[in-house]
Amino acid sequence: MIPEQFKTFFDTYTEAVLVTDDADAPVYMNAPCRELTGFNGGNVAAFPIADISKVKVNYTPANDKKNGRWECSYKRANGNELWFKVSVSPLPVDGKNWKIYTLSYNPAHEQLRETLQLSESRFTSLADETPVMIWMTDHTNLTYYFNKSWLDFTGRKLEEEVGTGWFQGVHPDDTQVFNDIGHLLRNNINYSVEYRLKRHDGQYRYILEIGTPRFLPDGSFGGYMGSCLDITEMKMAQVELAAQTKELQRSNEELEQFAYVASHDLQEPLRMISSYVQLISKRIESGKTEGLGEYMQFAIGGVNRIQALINDLLQYSRVNRKGNPFAPVDLNEVMKIVTAHLMNRISETGAKVTFGEMPIVNGDSFQLIRLLQNLTENAIKFKVPDRTPEVHVFAEDRGDYWKIAVKDNGIGIDDKFYSRIFVIFQRLHAREDYEGTGIGLAVCKKIVERHGGEIWVESKTGEGSTFFFTIKK
Amino acid sequence: MNFSRNGREKPRILLVEDNPGDIRLTQEALKESHTDVHLDVVTDGEQAVDFLYRRGKFADAQRPSLILLDLNLPKKNGIEVLKEIKVDASLKKIPVIVLTTSDADHDINKAYSLHANCYILKPVDFDDFAKVIRLVESFWFNTAKLTSE
Numbered sequence: 001m002i003p004e005q006f007k008t009f010f011d012t013y014t015e016a017v018l019v020t021d022d023a024d025a026p027v028y029m030n031a032p033c034r035e036l037t038g039f040n041g042g043n044v045a046a047f048p049i050a051d052i053s054k055v056k057v058n059y060t061p062a063n064d065k066k067n068g069r070w071e072c073s074y075k076r077a078n079g080n081e082l083w084f085k086v087s088v089s090p091l092p093v094d095g096k097n098w099k100i101y102t103l104s105y106n107p108a109h110e111q112l113r114e115t116l117q118l119s120e121s122r123f124t125s126l127a128d129e130t131p132v133m134i135w136m137t138d139h140t141n142l143t144y145y146f147n148k149s150w151l152d153f154t155g156r157k158l159e160e161e162v163g164t165g166w167f168q169g170v171h172p173d174d175t176q177v178f179n180d181i182g183h184l185l186r187n188n189i190n191y192s193v194e195y196r197l198k199r200h201d202g203q204y205r206y207i208l209e210i211g212t213p214r215f216l217p218d219g220s221f222g223g224y225m226g227s228c229l230d231i232t233e234m235k236m237a238q239v240e241l242a243a244q245t246k247e248l249q250r251s252n253e254e255l256e257q258f259a260y261v262a263s264h265d266l267q268e269p270l271r272m273i274s275s276y277v278q279l280i281s282k283r284i285e286s287g288k289t290e291g292l293g294e295y296m297q298f299a300i301g302g303v304n305r306i307q308a309l310i311n312d313l314l315q316y317s318r319v320n321r322k323g324n325p326f327a328p329v330d331l332n333e334v335m336k337i338v339t340a341h342l343m344n345r346i347s348e349t350g351a352k353v354t355f356g357e358m359p360i361v362n363g364d365s366f367q368l369i370r371l372l373q374n375l376t377e378n379a380i381k382f383k384v385p386d387r388t389p390e391v392h393v394f395a396e397d398r399g400d401y402w403k404i405a406v407k408d409n410g411i412g413i414d415d416k417f418y419s420r421i422f423v424i425f426q427r428l429h430a431r432e433d434y435e436g437t438g439i440g441l442a443v444c445k446k447i448v449e450r451h452g453g454e455i456w457v458e459s460k461t462g463e464g465s466t467f468f469f470t471i472k473k
Numbered sequence: 474m475n476f477s478r479n480g481r482e483k484p485r486i487l488l489v490e491d492n493p494g495d496i497r498l499t500q501e502a503l504k505e506s507h508t509d510v511h512l513d514v515v516t517d518g519e520q521a522v523d524f525l526y527r528r529g530k531f532a533d534a535q536r537p538s539l540i541l542l543d544l545n546l547p548k549k550n551g552i553e554v555l556k557e558i559k560v561d562a563s564l565k566k567i568p569v570i571v572l573t574t575s576d577a578d579h580d581i582n583k584a585y586s587l588h589a590n591c592y593i594l595k596p597v598d599f600d601d602f603a604k605v606i607r608l609v610e611s612f613w614f615n616t617a618k619l620t621s622e
Contacts, residue, residue: 260577264545267574272494275599298494427547
């Protein structure tokens, strides 16, 4: 029960005063308060105290120095609504924490109330119309407001989202981003984060969220306001762009490398032709004709080499540029064509070329012929002297792709050269031992990559090599 | 040991070159010059390194006074060979003349960074090629003083 002396004191008070106990239950109100609120119940404890603490406009929380203050709209017993200014101050007496509420009413406040209600309804309709998702938190950073866009997006009710409910929709892998901005939140600083949020259809979408702190007229922190955009499309475009940029970079690098090696490798045979033609003419002038045949061979060799280089370079550059659309290709037919193309090589060397049951794959038939022909030709070419080349081509079913192998009994390749051999113009052998332009396997690699597969080699020096490539089913 | 007409030990050149046409051109050019030299030829980068370290079939190889090194070589390219030569306390004293068709800045820069002693572009014309070989010989064998250690 309220001490009598307070009662006497407040009874003479002209302002409306309401006293509550430890549990914030009303225990006393003076006559001006009864008049103002229109409360005429016998038991003061029945006064709806929640009504005057509900809508907190211009809210200033209580602290050591100041009373808590706010404004609210209160519905009187007779039904009309009044605009109240409320101030609350603690009153600790005899170990009890009383609270004294002072209520005041000013007709001028009515205007404010209307303006506020108008502005509130404007805000709500604006916030609900915008495609931007908006939320607001109170000064303890618990969310109390979500606009329609947010609720439509998550497909959840306001009651489910308020407080920390919305956090359930954040992708588990992305919750960390909110820890990362913890220091910004604690210091009431602007922030922007990206995270994935579950949409009503269960799909996670990329969200860009910008948080801005709100401050009350007295400068104290009133909570954050956040605006969020679904940036998934932009994100996808970014990924696409990055992939395109990477592809462009790769093709530029390839072009540079191509120009560099092409100039180098094309110049060499040109030099041979010009130098040996010059030597030949010098010999003829001086009347010494011995060795002319050999010089002639070098000059002709240069011409042949330029021709081979140009052909191979064309092949290489055409893989991506002049590729045909993919269609079902029977690799059994491909191998028949390949062995027909290589007939001369095979009869010259006495090579045995065999192939197992080959699958039908989806691809560019001309390129697949080129691929298997280059590999088979290499298998015959890099033979051990005095050993009949044996080449076997076979396929293995690997579930969603085929693994194709070209196995030979040739000279083999040291494992330190396994990756170098697929680089354009890289050769392992002096030309007098094994002729070649150093382009064949680079072409193979390009073809396999265009078909979405991989190419590699396994080998034992002196015993033979097996070239493998994969191709999707 | 080979001795030249004036009784001095013949300078030895190691040519690292995979193109038979270029090997022959070098031989022709040396024939036209006045200095008497002994020419050893290896046709890839691995052989070059084996030759210099006297490994395998090159166990009896003799230390060259000068190395003519092409860059575009099978197995180990010229740059890799240069790297191996110039980290060896003894081999790094042998002058290495890079003789190549590449006029790419990065090749030139790389070669000098790895302490190539000289970088020469292979001339397109035989007379110019012969001249270059003559100049190399005359400078390194008659003007410059080399160490045999």
